Amino acid sequence: MVERKEYLERIRKALERSPIVMLMGPRQCGKSTLARQLVNVDSPNYFDLEDHAVETFLANPTIALKDLTGLVVLDEAQRMPSLFPALRVLADRSGTDTRFLLLGSASPELSRQASQSLAGRVEFIEIRGFGMNEVDGTDIDALWLRGGFPRSYLAKTDEDSLVWRDAFIATFLERDLANLGFGSSPQAMRRFWTMLSHYHGQLWNASEVARSLGVSAPTASRYLDALEQTFMVRRLQPWHLNTGKRLVKSPKVYIRDSGLLHALQGIGSQKDLWLHPKLGASWEGFALEEVLSAFRPREAWFYAVHSGSELDLFFQSGGERIGVEFKRADAPQITKGMHVAMEDLELDQLLLVYPGERMAPLAEKIQAVPLRQIRQFVASR
16 A cells, blocks of 8 residues: 555644644545544444445434544545534534544535635645655656556556546546536536647637537536536646736646546557657646645746746745746756746746756756656755
């Protein structure tokens, strides 16, 4: 089993601060496995709401949960919105050491209930599949190819991994989206998701995508919202501060898990990936998720002006303004556009993240950082 020490430590610290912690992430990313390392699945404090008997037992959650002490886990919490008002009452009791860990895949109802009912009582932690810090350093290419979903990454062969991802996509479209409150045709959503994989790393154009699919632009935007809220897609917004230049205002879209991107593109092996036209875009998306996971900024953007200057990623961390450019090259070079972005965004540091081995300064405030060393770099700041 892959140890996920970082997430376990974050959950434990959050439970010390807050009476309720909500662990949010896509289906099959490992939320339940983490929770079972904190509370045994056979414990009376562990409730799987996909079990109809458990759902019946919790018909009156205040009565069912009021005498429990220690950590209480509620798995698939989005299935029972009536829990949230009860949890607010239970969390406000004085003289109790009870803590609640809620596991959930995104849904409109879950987000609304948590925001309204548990304000000031809940801490959110977003989880994804395996990252580079959780796998053997020699398996980075396998992680990139297969993605981070545990059953995909840990499959015996690349073929087994692809079969699992294909089945995951089918189940997600045919069952999970509806269960999470997103009403859409599985066939229409599959066409949309597949088309979106061709736009991976590019600007989102709802009208263009809608014309290609034969649907309205609002419908295409609704499909994108559903995939974003279920952690399948990242919509990276452009930096919007007025710099006196004509800024690009459309967001970029990325398939968040590289393995799902490759399944949607029919990429089943390393050889397929090396020869595929989406190779560079795939690596950029993979690297972007790793950098965001390492820095964990509250917000992140990209920067682009219509004259051509752009920067792949921009965020604030530790009081500094940091820009990131992804370069899939053995020896990344500084470009004029990077200097322009540094000046426009008043960056304290610009990182060129690349797939090499050597960390080195390239110019004042500009540093080349190998992707596999990004967490060491963050720790050293």
